[in-house]
Amino acid sequence: MMIDEKGILREVLDALPSVVFIVDRDVRVQEYNAAAAQFITVTKNAVLQQRAGDILCCIHSSRILGGCSRSSACSSCTIRNAVIDALDKNCIIRRRAKVQLIPPRKAIEQQALITVSPFSFQGTLYSLLMIDDINELAELYHMLLVCNACGKLLDGENTWDWAKSSLKNNWNIDCSYSYCTDCFNKEIKKFYGPTY
Secondary structure, three states: OOOOHHHHHHHHHHHOOOEEEEEOOOOEEEEEOHHHHOOOOOOHHHHOOOEHHHHOOEOOHHHOOOOOOOOHHHHHOHHHHHHHHHHHHOOOEEEEEEEEEOOOOOOEEEEEEEEEEEEEEOOEEEEEEEEEEOHHHHHHOOOOOEOOOOOOEEOOOOOEEOHHHHHHHHHOOOOOOOOOHHHHHHHHHHHHOOOO
16 A cells, blocks of 8 residues: 555644744745644635744734834844754754744743754755744743852853853843842942941
């Protein structure tokens, strides 16, 4: 009995638990699997050839005329840059990202693992774009090893890095600065004197 190659590939694609899109260099969707279909509220014909940010209701694509790839935030988009890097370097790219979406009901933000694997089909380059929800994994990773002396963090590659750059590089978390109550009081006393 011969296996229907196209049929089995469709079944394998739909069996994957990850959200999977086949995209071109401009992150335009060529095909997607059943897990991705759960996030899509329009018909398949309306999805194909649309950019992934528009389909997934990316918060940045919804804020500008023209949608995905037109916002100033798009130049730093982890998904877009991973697709371009994978195609340019002809290698698999894996990156963590904070994904901000506005599905039909309410805005959500989640930690995601973005995996992009390039391939060629009939002389055209495409990427297999996989998006995995790693919120639970990110929660387990809350225990950070911090140096008592200098405050650097130990990252996943066993190197010590400043907290701000370590959080940005490993978890795509931006930092803001403030004073804790004790340090604020110390700084005030430096400025106004010990009687304050």
